Amino acid sequence: DVAERTLVAVKPDGVQRRLVGQIIQRFEQRGFKLVGMKMLQASEDLLSQHYSELRTKAFYPSLLQYMTSGPVVVMVWEGHNVVQTSRTMVGPTNPVEARAGTVRGDFSTHVSRNVVHASDSPEGARREIQLWFQGQELVQWDCCDQHCLRG
Ligand code: DAT
Numbered sequence: 197d198v199a200e201r202t203l204v205a206v207k208p209d210g211v212q213r214r215l216v217g218q219i220i221q222r223f224e225q226r227g228f229k230l231v232g233m234k235m236l237q238a239s240e241d242l243l244s245q246h247y248s249e250l251r252t253k254a255f256y257p258s259l260l261q262y263m264t265s266g267p268v269v270v271m272v273w274e275g276h277n278v279v280q281t282s283r284t285m286v287g288p289t290n291p292v293e294a295r296a297g298t299v300r301g302d303f304s305t306h307v308s309r310n311v312v313h314a315s316d317s318p319e320g321a322r323r324e325i326q327l328w329f330q331g332q333e334l335v336q337w338d339c340c341d342q343h344c345l346r347g
């Protein structure tokens with residue numbers, strides 16, 4: 197079976213606030229496998245595809261402005277139920293609802309600066325991974341502890 201993958205991105209506020217390491221650490225310690233990672237300044241074109249569902253929202257122009265305001269760090273993580281588990285680790289969209297222990301609950305106060313992105317479904321993850329990564333940028337490798345991580 198092909199392991200599930202998800203796209204996680206540290207948004208420009210997270211990079212500026214030097215939270216990249218702490219966010220990577222959370223996914224590593226949970227037991228997920230990093231299979232792709234890069235830092236880039238995202239273009240408006242890429243972000244308009246990434247956030248195409250939000251096109252009609254009032255906050256969409258400011259969302260694109262924020263997301264192009266500085267570099268992002270995008271990652272692909274792999275593992276059992278990684279999509280849903282990542283959403284739980286990241287917390288709800290609005291930090292006011294995010295519990296301590298989640299990324300948003302620990303590091304953010306405002307919905308427009310919520311530090312991190314994580315795909316919301318396996319189909320969404322496939323679409324986003326294709327959008328942000330070339331196939332050869334994803335690395336297939338054996339994690340030596342993988343047999344300890346599931347039954
Ligand atoms: P999520 O990032 O939790 O998947 P989403 O896909 O609904 O949330 O929205 C994408 C991003 O858009 C979100 O992380 C922050 C921004 N956003 C969403 N709702 C917003 C709002 N009401 N005001 C400002 N920004 C908002």
Ligand code: MG
Nearest residue numbers: 313314315316
């Ligand atoms: Mg979303």
